[in-house]
Amino acid sequence: MSWLFIFKSLLFSLLMLQVSAQDGRCPTSFSCGYLGQITFPFTVTESPHCGILAISGCDNNGISYPKSIQLGKRPSNQSFIVTYVDHDTITVRDDALREKLHLKDCQAFNNFTVPPTSPLASFYIKYNITMFKCNRSLSITLPRNFYFYKYTNCSGYNLYYDLLNRDGFKVPSSLAQCTQCQVAIRDSPTTDPFNFVSPEISIEVQLSDDCNKCLHHQGGQCQLDNQGKFFCAQGSRTRNWPVKILALGVGVVVTVVALLLLVVKNHKICYTRWKNKNSTNLVIEVFLKKHGSLQTKRYCYSEIKKVTNSFKNKLGQGGFGSVYKGRLDDGRYVAVKILNELKDSGEEFMNEVASICGTSHVNIVNLLGFCLEGSKRALVYEFMHNGSLEKFIFEENGQLDCQTLYHIAIGVARGLEYLHKGCNTRILHFDIKPHNILLDQNFNPKISDFGLAKICARKESMVSMVSIFGARGTAGYIAPEVFSRNFGAVSHKSDVYSYGMMVMEMVGRRKNINTEVDRSSEIYFPHWIYNRLDSNQDLGLRNIRNEMDDEKVRKMTIVALWCIQTNPSTRPDISKVVEMLEGRVESLQMPPKPFLSSPSNSPVHFSTGTQTLESMRMLDAEQLEHSS
Known part of the structure; x- marks a missing residue:
């Protein structure tokens, strides 16, 4: 034998x-057709006691058979199609709302009722905006420079909402007398609510402390007794x-x-x-255990190969590794970043996972999962149909009109504002550039690539130079203070500098530093365009078709020139940048002329896509000599 x-x-x-x-214990998961394997807090209608939200139709595993769910105390015939389930989030489609949005019916702007809070869990709309429906007889007065938009095309009331959609923002008292409604969104707010309100609603389930303890520490099942009180069922x-x-x-x-x-x-x-299983892998594993609450899926390498069809469709390659197009079991397309074999401390991998997992914003790319298996590392992102901004501003056949560029500039600024002020921790990106701005099918921008990001407490305004010397950036976008103490302290203003250099390239449709010629102030675009603005000359730029285009380009240029000021204290913070972009060009003052010119090309050696510490120091010495 x-x-x-x-x-x-x-x-x-x-x-x-x-x-x-x-x-009689509940199984660890249920098969649910195109939704895959669902786990607690979700269950099937045949076993309602095994979860908090029961999905019907799971017994029919056909791809075309829709799975549905009832939320809250609704009539039995009022259910929603379930389109996606991931860990603690369920995405449903409200077909009635979709029809109202299509017909531009103002009945679309009503509260979407999520299940009521219970001793087991509470429920939240993941991507939402609060709107205020105000009777026209009310006198609504908003402070100056307040970015609430007034939509007047609904009969009987005016609709007010925050164009910045700021988290935790104090609502003006004048709106307290209006009816509030919370709706799901699919894009940044615009002046047409029918375009950004979404019939696809992502609902996040947040388990109660008792349920968490029962589920994860006691191995039990969260249930309610006949009186509606919580108890932890221990099974056998x-x-x-x-x-x-x-x-x-x-x-x-x-x-x-x-x-x-x-x-x-x-x-x-x-x-x-x-x-x-070297020390690097162990460091990363310890990091992942420490951040065990990260709400993203961990894939094994065989799953990554399956998703990418054995890496058949390559989208691009960089110093970090390669990116492949993939497709999940639910039909969604994804971009899978395969990082190079483990040769470093794993800091970039940990940075990216930790930074982006805690974010939720329409202008930040979504991380859907990651893989760490031996020396294999991968990151799974939502797929962005139009790729990076870089190809649309530097390539002749990829030009965007001024309105679209202006929309992209504001979107990136809002994403940075969220990273700097909207998260529980302040996230400094340190690699803002056109290559790291991805565009969806509607050219809405999303900030990506958090490999160089630094996470710090909200109260910290400066970053230690000791910690930042290990960071890198891309030549042409690095703020002066990042590679020299003489220019000031490293802070969120360093991202503002990179953002300004990027906007300058968007305006000029060319790189700020021309690497094909020797250095002179004439070929340094910020100096050239500053002189033209200062003397009120025609900018002479491409794709400016009318006065409206000219105004937008001038506004972007002046804001960018403020952002690239050498002294960090002279630069505006990113919230002020958004305010300036959305204001009138006549109200903008010309900043001082940028102090630094373009760096010399010959003595500085750059690594692929990044600037090494040695080249930073050489550039630092050259800049100081030039300034004197």
Whole structure:
């Protein structure tokens, strides 16, 4: 009798005993057709006690058969199509709302009622905006420079909402007398609410402390008794203790046998894997355990290969690795970034996962999952149909009109404002450039690539130079203070500088630093355009078709010139940048002329896409010599 036969027999016995020991306990997951395997807090209508939200139609696994769900106390015929389930978030489609939005019916602007808070959990619309429906007879007065828009095309009332959609923003008292409604959005707010309000609603389930403790620490099931009070169901009853002990004993035997077989048969393989489990991997694993609450899926490498169809469709390549187009089981397209083999401390990988997992904003790219398996590292992002901004401003056949560029500039500024002020922690990106701005099918921008990001407490306004010397940036976008103390302290203003250099390139449709010629102030675009603005000359730029285009370009240019001031204290913070972009061009003052010219090309050696510490120091010495 072979070892393999003994192992299979013991394993089969163990499984049978475990099934007997369950005694009615809920399975760990349910199969639900195109939704894949769903787990608590979701369940199926056939086992409503096994979860908080029950999805119907899971017994029919056909792809075309819609899964639906009822939310709150609604009529039995009023249900919603379930389009996606991921961990603690469920996305549903409201077809009635979709029809109202299509017909531009103002009945679309009503509260979407999520399930009521219970002892088990509370529920939130993940991407939302609060609107205020104010009777026209009311006198509504808003402070100056207040970015609330007044929509007047609804009969009987005016609709007010914040164009910046700021988190935790104090609502003006004059709106307190109006009716509030919270609706889902799919894009940044604009002057037409029918364009950004979404019939696709992502609902996040936040478990109560009692339920969390029951589920994760006690291994129980969260349930309510007949009085609606919480209790932690422990599953198997006491009378099954002999079966449990037997199952445990067989389990121990099977485990020992399996370990012996693995040691004897695969000693060399196991040793090699152990040896490759170097300190870098251990550091990353410790980091992931420390941030165990990260709300994103962890994939194994075989799943990554399946998603990318064995890496058939390559989208691009950089110093970090390669990006491939992939497709999830639910049909969504994704961009999968495969990082180079582990050769560093893993800081960029950890930065990216930690930074972006805690974000939720229409102008920040969504991280859907990651993979860490041996030396294999991958990041799974939402797919952006139009790729990076870079190809639309530097390539002749990819030109965008001035209105679209202006929309992109404001969107990126709002994304940075969220990173600097809207998160629980302040996130400094340190690599804002056209290549890292991705565009969806409607050319809405999203900030990506958080490999160089630094996370700091909200109260911290400056970043330690010791910690930042390990960071890198891309030549042409790095703020002076990042590579020299003489220019000031590193802070959120460093991102403002990079943003300003990027906007300058968007305006000029060319790189600020021309690497094909020797340095002179004439080929340094910020100086050239400053002189023209200062003397009120025609900017002479392409794609300016009318006065409206000219105004937008002048506004972007003046704001960009403020952003690239050498002294960080002279630059505006990103909230002020948004305010300036959305204001009138006549109200903008000309900033001082940018102090630094373009860096010399010959003595500075840049690594692929990044600037090394050595080149930073050389550039620093040259800039100081030039300034004197």
